Amino acid sequence: xxxxxxxxxxxxxxxxxxxxxxxxxxxxxxxxxxxxxxxxxxxxxxxxxxxxxxxxxxxxxxxxxxxxxxxxxxxxxxxxxxxxxxxxxxxxxxxxxxxxxxxxxxxxxxxxxxxxxxxxxxxxxxxxxxxxxxxxxxxxxxxxxxxxxxxxxxxxxxxxxxxxxxxxxxxxxxxxxxxxxxxxxxxx
Amino acid sequence: xxxxxxxxxxxxxxxxxxxxxxxxxxxxxxxxxxxxxxxxxxxxxxxxxxxxxxxxxxxxxxxxxxxxxxxxxxxxxxxxxxxxxxxxxxxxxxxxxxxxxxxxxxxxxxxxxxxxxxxxxxxxxxxxxxxxxxxxxxxxxxxxxxxxxxxxxxxxxxxxxxxxxxxxxxxxxxxxxxx
Numbered sequence: 001x002x003x004x005x006x007x008x009x010x011x012x013x014x015x016x017x018x019x020x021x022x023x024x025x026x027x028x029x030x031x032x033x034x035x036x037x038x039x040x041x042x043x044x045x046x047x048x049x050x051x052x053x054x055x056x057x058x059x060x061x062x063x064x065x066x067x068x069x070x071x072x073x074x075x076x077x078x079x080x081x082x083x084x085x086x087x088x089x090x091x092x093x094x095x096x097x098x099x100x101x102x103x104x105x106x107x108x109x110x111x112x113x114x115x116x117x118x119x120x121x122x123x124x125x126x127x128x129x130x131x132x133x134x135x136x137x138x139x140x141x142x143x144x145x146x147x148x149x150x151x152x153x154x155x156x157x158x159x160x161x162x163x164x165x166x167x168x169x170x171x172x173x174x175x176x177x178x179x180x181x182x183x184x185x186x187x188x
Numbered sequence: 189x190x191x192x193x194x195x196x197x198x199x200x201x202x203x204x205x206x207x208x209x210x211x212x213x214x215x216x217x218x219x220x221x222x223x224x225x226x227x228x229x230x231x232x233x234x235x236x237x238x239x240x241x242x243x244x245x246x247x248x249x250x251x252x253x254x255x256x257x258x259x260x261x262x263x264x265x266x267x268x269x270x271x272x273x274x275x276x277x278x279x280x281x282x283x284x285x286x287x288x289x290x291x292x293x294x295x296x297x298x299x300x301x302x303x304x305x306x307x308x309x310x311x312x313x314x315x316x317x318x319x320x321x322x323x324x325x326x327x328x329x330x331x332x333x334x335x336x337x338x339x340x341x342x343x344x345x346x347x348x349x350x351x352x353x354x355x356x357x358x359x360x361x362x363x364x365x366x367x
Contacts, residue, residue, distance in 0.1 A: 024256050032250060033243050042250065050255065054262035083276050130242040148204065149236045150243050155206055174200065180235055 005069040012060050024053050027070060030151060031077050037146040038081035040135055048084050052077035067160060074147065074161045082139045133183035141176040148173055192224050199225050203232045 003011075003022070011019035031052055035045035055076050056063075063072060134142060143162060147153045153161070158169045198215045201207050207215060219225040344357040 020259075021256050024259055028252055028255050029247055032252075033247050036246050037243050042246070046250070046255070046258070050258040050262050053259045054265075057259075057263060083279075086279060126238070127242050127245065130238055134239070145239070146243070149239045155204070173204075177200070177232065177235065180239070181231060184235065184238065 006065055009060065009063060009065065009069055012057060013063075020057050023056075023069075027073060028053075030070070031073065033150055034074060034077050034143075034146050035081050037134060037150060038078065038139065038142050039084060040131055044084055044088075045081075048080045049077060052080050055080070068157075071153075071157055071160045074151070074153075075163070078139075078143045078147075078161065082143075085139060129184060130180075133180050136183070137176055137179060141172050141179070144169055144172040145176040145180070192222055199228045200232060203229055203236075 003019075005023070005026075008019045008023050008026075012023065028049065031049045032045055035048045035052075036042065039045050039048065052073065056073055063069070134145075137145070140162070144158060147158045147161060148155075155166050155169045155173075159166045162169070198207065198211075199219060202212065202215050202219065219229055342359045344359075346355040346357070348354070
């Protein structure tokens, strides 16, 4: 039987490195998914995700087991992603454009293995439109919609992650959905 | 549930699993018979599916084989300089309160304007008037002038520039109080 998060956290607090690794492997995909949705850049998302785990283990002794481990972890990764986005927005435009060119090559999603070239193009275009629609949202709205639609968190859990009220979660979710629906009207 | 607009507001809650008990059954029953709400529910679920698929496809492209090693490496890195950490903390805190400068300027201007309307205007207290008289003669409307005053007198001055009127009240201590 798999150990629970609390069991792994307890072992991490005792210095068990294997427990840390198990926690990472348990949540790495989910954390990277949030970071990817927030940052739209694979390299940044990986780095921020690894930083989030490093921060978790550095501060593991302060973690109180009244709240759930993953809401704490998601809070850290969302905050780090927002910080990274701010740092990038302060970069000089030319430097950002150079990096953007590289990241476009690194992050370009390869064509889906479909026999129909038309379907391939259509899928790729849809993916780009979804990414563009997501990129238009503010970090706060992105975080809410990713935590709800991709991670499946409840409103209560999202409010715990984002440290805001349930009403704020609902309001941001409503707005984010409206924006996405207006951009993806054809597909919906 | 009587109207469609009510159900539309609750459709996202139904879709997100945030309704329970009788309300969930009521809304679900309404949605099953309402074309608009059925369409709204389908759009929500389709939007969720598209977003989830897009993110999942991106995650699938990533090789996680070296991920733990990257985490372990960051655990041994020195922390960010305190100045950088302070700046990040300040930006994160400020973003929760920040309004644009013009909005703040307008808000402050409104507060000052309201304060100016309702605060009492300054006036010369009797003590201030009587002290002033010790130093120079009190001139009213460039016509009347008090040249001397016996000690112990209390003087009150009321000036109405609009009517070009000045009232000078001179009383001794036995009068007591303001006229």
